[in-house]
Amino acid sequence: MYITAAVLSVLLALVALAAGTPKAMLKGDVSAGLQSHMGLSAGLVRFIGLAEAAAAVGLVVGLFWQPLGIAAAVGFGITMIGAVGFHTKAGDYADPATRGNAMAPIILALVSAATAVTLVLAM
Structure with a gap:
């Protein structure tokens, strides 16, 4: 189970870092x-x-200390649930032009939950 948890943690960390860095620096089309x-x-x-x-940092460190990885996965999942709320409020799920981008937070919230569960089982 640890290998599954490690793979999910690394993949989720890469996605979180790729999504978070441009927002933190306020650069790119996503931030605008x-x-x-x-x-x-x-x-x-x-x-x-x-x-x-x-x-992303918590997920990587969580490979060595699982409680931090679990907390990071849960926190990232909560962030993605908030993103789903904002996309819903903006009407992105009703518009076919924006629906594809708005699906990413749903998928990432599910992957976050799977990561947290596998980290718990790997303890």
Whole structure:
């Protein structure tokens, strides 16, 4: 079970880091889109990016100390559930043009839950 937990943790950490870094630095189309389309402030976008980057670090360190990995996976999952709420509020699931990008938080929330469960079972 540890190998599954390690693979899920590393993959989720890579995705979290790739998603969080541009937001934390307020660079790229995603940060601009969150500010214009979703109406989020620059400070909130940066906070979300830092939370995602922290989750990536926690998931990697959690390979050696599972409680931290579990907390990071749960925290990242909660962040993704919040993203689903914002996408719902913006009407992204009803619009076929934005639905594809809005599905990512749902998938990542499920992967976060699977990662947390496998880390618990690997203890």
